Amino acid sequence: MADNEIDRMLDARVWAFVGLSGDRTREVYRQASLMQQRGKKIVPVHPDGGEVLGEKVYASLADVPDAIDVVGVYRRSEFAGAVVDEAVAAGAKGVWLPLNVIDDSAARRARDAGLDVVMDHCPAVEWAARR
Known part of the structure; x- marks a missing residue:
């Protein structure tokens, strides 16, 4: 994974969050809320x-x-x-697998399909480090 992949994804406008429900205690809720506050269009x-x-x-x-x-x-x-494969089929430009979500085979398939891939990183941490 290259820093420019992280930068491209953080600059992206539309983020779909797979697993996002109304449960405010879940990390996905916090991350989606933060990205929305930063001007991103979120898609639960x-x-x-x-x-x-x-x-x-x-x-x-x-x-x-x-x-x-x-x-x-x-x-x-x-x-x-399976989610990464759905992202490829949906025409996404990148996939972000957060902390402790690791699937090297899926990451390879996504890269082979031309997608940017970030794995085992937190969007909020990366945002804070780069903005």
Whole structure:
């Protein structure tokens, strides 16, 4: 992973957060809220549907009607590969696997498909270090 990948993703406008529900105690909620406060358009993706942070929740990445720049993969490592594959199919430009979410095979597939990949890093920490 290169610093320019992190910079490109932090500059991206539309972030889909897979695993984002209305549970304010979850890390994904905090990260999505922070990115929204920083002017990013967030797209919650969770099978429960509804609304989170004022945005419609989509059941899957395939259901999102608009272009996605970055997919935040807030699922356990054993489920991350399937989400990364969905991100590739959805035409995302990058995937961000947060702290402790590691899937080297999925990262390789995403890079082979032309996506930027950040793995095992926190968006909030990287934002603070670069902005």
